[in-house]
Amino acid sequence: MKKVISISLLCIMLMSVFLTGCVPKSTNEGSTSGSKKITLAVGNWPSDPKDQNLPKMNKFKEEFEKKYKDITIKADTYGYDTNTFVPKAESGQLPNLFVTWFTEPQKIIDAGYAADITEYMNKYGFDKALNPDMLKICSKDNKIYGIPTGGYYVGIWINMNIFKKAGLVDSNGLPKYPKTYDELAQDAQLIREKTGKSGFFFPTTNNQGGWLFLNIAWSYGADFEQEVDGKWKAVFNSPEAVEALQYLKDLKWKYNGLQSNILTDVNEMFKLFGTDQVGMSFGSKDWVNGTIDKYKISKDNFAVCSLPAGPKGRFSQMGGGLNMISKNSTPEQIDAAFKWLEFTGFSPKLSEDGLNNMETSYKNDKEKGHAVGPYVLPVWVNKERSDAEQKVRDKYTNVDMKLWEDYMKNEGVTIKPEPSYNCQELYKRLDSVVQAVLTNKNSDPKDLLNKAAADFQRDYLDKINK
Amino acid sequence: MNLPISDGGLIPKRRKPLLLISIRNNISSWLLIVPSLIFFIVFNWQPLVSGVVLSFFETKGYNAVKFIGLQNYRDVISDSIFRQTITNTFIYVGWSLIIGFLVPIIIAVIIDEMRHLKSFFRFSVYFPGMVPAVAGAMLWTYVFDPGQGGLLNMLFKHLGLANSQWLQNAHLTIPLIVITMTWRGFGGTSLIYMASLQGVNPELYEAASIDGAGIWSKIKNITIPSIMPVIKILLILQIMGVFRVMQEPLTMTEGGPNNASMTLMLSSYFYAFRYIQAGRSMAVCVITFIILLILTMIYFKFNKSNDEE
Numbered sequence: 001m002k003k004v005i006s007i008s009l010l011c012i013m014l015m016s017v018f019l020t021g022c023v024p025k026s027t028n029e030g031s032t033s034g035s036k037k038i039t040l041a042v043g044n045w046p047s048d049p050k051d052q053n054l055p056k057m058n059k060f061k062e063e064f065e066k067k068y069k070d071i072t073i074k075a076d077t078y079g080y081d082t083n084t085f086v087p088k089a090e091s092g093q094l095p096n097l098f099v100t101w102f103t104e105p106q107k108i109i110d111a112g113y114a115a116d117i118t119e120y121m122n123k124y125g126f127d128k129a130l131n132p133d134m135l136k137i138c139s140k141d142n143k144i145y146g147i148p149t150g151g152y153y154v155g156i157w158i159n160m161n162i163f164k165k166a167g168l169v170d171s172n173g174l175p176k177y178p179k180t181y182d183e184l185a186q187d188a189q190l191i192r193e194k195t196g197k198s199g200f201f202f203p204t205t206n207n208q209g210g211w212l213f214l215n216i217a218w219s220y221g222a223d224f225e226q227e228v229d230g231k232w233k234a235v236f237n238s239p240e241a242v243e244a245l246q247y248l249k250d251l252k253w254k255y256n257g258l259q260s261n262i263l264t265d266v267n268e269m270f271k272l273f274g275t276d277q278v279g280m281s282f283g284s285k286d287w288v289n290g291t292i293d294k295y296k297i298s299k300d301n302f303a304v305c306s307l308p309a310g311p312k313g314r315f316s317q318m319g320g321g322l323n324m325i326s327k328n329s330t331p332e333q334i335d336a337a338f339k340w341l342e343f344t345g346f347s348p349k350l351s352e353d354g355l356n357n358m359e360t361s362y363k364n365d366k367e368k369g370h371a372v373g374p375y376v377l378p379v380w381v382n383k384e385r386s387d388a389e390q391k392v393r394d395k396y397t398n399v400d401m402k403l404w405e406d407y408m409k410n411e412g413v414t415i416k417p418e419p420s421y422n423c424q425e426l427y428k429r430l431d432s433v434v435q436a437v438l439t440n441k442n443s444d445p446k447d448l449l450n451k452a453a454a455d456f457q458r459d460y461l462d463k464i465n466k
Numbered sequence: 467m468n469l470p471i472s473d474g475g476l477i478p479k480r481r482k483p484l485l486l487i488s489i490r491n492n493i494s495s496w497l498l499i500v501p502s503l504i505f506f507i508v509f510n511w512q513p514l515v516s517g518v519v520l521s522f523f524e525t526k527g528y529n530a531v532k533f534i535g536l537q538n539y540r541d542v543i544s545d546s547i548f549r550q551t552i553t554n555t556f557i558y559v560g561w562s563l564i565i566g567f568l569v570p571i572i573i574a575v576i577i578d579e580m581r582h583l584k585s586f587f588r589f590s591v592y593f594p595g596m597v598p599a600v601a602g603a604m605l606w607t608y609v610f611d612p613g614q615g616g617l618l619n620m621l622f623k624h625l626g627l628a629n630s631q632w633l634q635n636a637h638l639t640i641p642l643i644v645i646t647m648t649w650r651g652f653g654g655t656s657l658i659y660m661a662s663l664q665g666v667n668p669e670l671y672e673a674a675s676i677d678g679a680g681i682w683s684k685i686k687n688i689t690i691p692s693i694m695p696v697i698k699i700l701l702i703l704q705i706m707g708v709f710r711v712m713q714e715p716l717t718m719t720e721g722g723p724n725n726a727s728m729t730l731m732l733s734s735y736f737y738a739f740r741y742i743q744a745g746r747s748m749a750v751c752v753i754t755f756i757i758l759l760i761l762t763m764i765y766f767k768f769n770k771s772n773d774e775e
Contacts, residue, residue, distance in 0.1 A: 082739060082740055086528075086738065090527060090528050107741065107742050110742070111526060111527040112526045204722065204723075205720040205722060259613075260611070260613030260614070260616075261612055261613055262612070263633065263634060263723060424741060425741070428736075432723075435722045435724050436724035439631060439634040439722075439723040439724070448724075454546075455546035458544075458546060459544070
């Protein structure tokens with residue numbers, strides 16, 4: 001009998017250890033009934049102890065907890081990544097406040113991983129003060145699920161070191177920007193001849209090839225999805241789209257203007273650009289500081305211009321970042337998240353704390369060697385708010401604004417939204433098409449686009465039309 | 467008065483106590499398997515069954531929302547790149563059998579015959595197997611870099627040859643990925659063959675030597691037949707393993723160029739993580755499972771009839 005009891009105890013112990021390991025950690029800890037203490041897990045917290053942002057964030061946390069004694073900030077280093085997001089979300093491990101970018105919110109909303117924050121957007125006055133076009137990206141069925149934090153349109157990054165070596169600067173030391181896509185191809189060729197480096201970078205994986213191809217195709221007069229007699233049609237096999245794809249093919253094979261490794265995404269571009277291996281690339285303001293941090297490239301090595309013109313004009317796509325709140329957050333945690341944003345300086349009306357903390361952020365950026373000054377697509381429509389931020393930004397501006405002027409003015413460029421349906425799937429199809437023309441000299445752009453458009457119509461648009 | 471009395475009703479009454487007695491007599495054994503049973507249920511059977519169930523539902527995240535029958539299967543199979551994906555997966559298996567099947571057998575026989583440094587080579591062949599799949603694939607990406615800085619292209623340049631596109635050449639992509647898989651995986655398989663070779667009776671070799679048999683004759687008539695059961699089981703394991711290839715194409719080519727290296731599991735991964743369509747992802751997994759089940763059944767059927775002959 002003793003034997004049975006001891007074995008039973010052993011089993012119970014094993015099972016309890018085993019089952020304890022299976023219980024998912026919840027970010028709701030501390031918010032259970034009976035306790036007033038709220039824990040708010042904030043994502044994108046600096047993970048590197050040497051990160052110069054860490055003392056700033058720790059200071060924010062300390063002061064915030066002093067001000068709001070019932071809220072504890074839990075530093076969470078999780079940064080959005082398509083490979084890890086779903087497991088994190090499914091296991092309830094997402095931080096309450098997490099950051100993502102404009103191409104993602106619709107699928108996150110559809111999957112039910114983000115909380116409806118309409119009530120709080122209204123309560124804190126965010127819904128009236130934020131850019132409505134950006135809010136639309138974060139909304140579904142008149143409910144708001146995300147807080148846009150920054151927007152940009154695509155421009156062209158110019159590597160000044162390479163442009164100088166290639167003789168592509170004027171007497172004032174300013175880069176000679178390509179005004180048309182033809183000029184861009186010629187400049188890319190010249191860079192290759194003069195420096196041996198790649199003239200232009202074009203990604204083709206992770207749906208980014210399709211996403212960026214849209215900018216070129218629009219400039220050639222192409223469209224992607226059109227509603228004809230109440231039915232949606234894939235129209236990216238038009239002669240204009242074929243011409244745009246032919247341009248990309250020529251950039252590779254005729255001008256020898258592209259990077260050698262084609263099957264890569266923008267992370268490879270950050271590396272090549274950050275180590276002076278490529279002269280130009282599609283890029284945005286938002287990507288600059290990450291590249292500076294990772295590859296130690298100088299902020300003064302960046303010049304950015306607006307997108308060149310194609311035969312039918314100049315078009316650019318909008319991108320940006322947003323905050324979302326995980327679905328399992330309690331109302332108290334959602335409210336705490338808005339308080340946190342407000343405290344760190346992100347709110348329609350700047351409090352004294354907010355203003356001070358915003359200033360701390362810009363000061364910190366300047367000290368880190370980040371590019372401070374350039375700014376596009378304000379998220380706040382409230383002029384008073386935008387002006388207050390601009391005043392702080394001006395105080396810490398550390399780049400030659402002439403190198404950014406063309407991009408910031410963006411004259412003559414139409415900013416276009418994404419196509420209406422199945423964007424990610426469309427980009428994936430276009431990724432394949434772009435890969436085909438950039439890896440196979442004998443590929444036929446017309447055949448490839450005909451097949452891709454027919455497949456996309458059958459696989460997706462026909463299902464919407466039913 | 468309402469109690470049903472029948473002969474059939476008496477049988478379970480007799481069996482139940484027997485079962486209970488059996489459990490009671492072996493209570494310690496039964497209790498000992500409980501943790502393992504829970505482990506299997508939670509980590510093996512539950513996900514397996516949940517996956518199959520999910521493939522018949524419309525999903526929101528990983529939650530089943532509405533029963534839609536075979537719709538996920540129809541969507542997945544009618545997708546325009548599905549046919550290419552399934553063909554590619556079989557091509558991976560084909561190349562892996564050409565490139566990777568004989569290598570571990572040859573290596574195992576060579577190492578088994580060695581008199582010196584046997585342990586060193588045993589460790590050396592297994593060493594690549596210790597490199598995580600993604601890290602190994604990234605390492606090979608540098609080797610196959612299509613630029614002038616690529617390791618193989620630098621070698622080509624020294625030899626006066628033109629640069630190659632390597633992974634960007636749609637005809638080379640799959641064989642090159644299979645080479646990297648073989649590099650990482652052959653060590654573990656070789657160790658199993660080596661262990662199997664230890665069990666071959668040395669007297670057979672001695673007898674063969676006395677009869678004047680050469681090395682090839684010994685391998686053909688003694689070594690291979692002796693390790694044939696292991697060869698057969700490793701063949702089916704290799705087919706199953708390669709059929710589920712995902713990490714290497716994901717890291718090295720993302721299924722490109724133009725879907726030339728796309729596989730069933732990579733497609734399932736994209737559905738699950740890029741597009742958050744769990745139902746379709748599970749449908750691809752179930753299709754893969756069914757194909758592997760059929761292949762395994764065919765294999766065992768042939769194997770059985772060969773053994774009977």
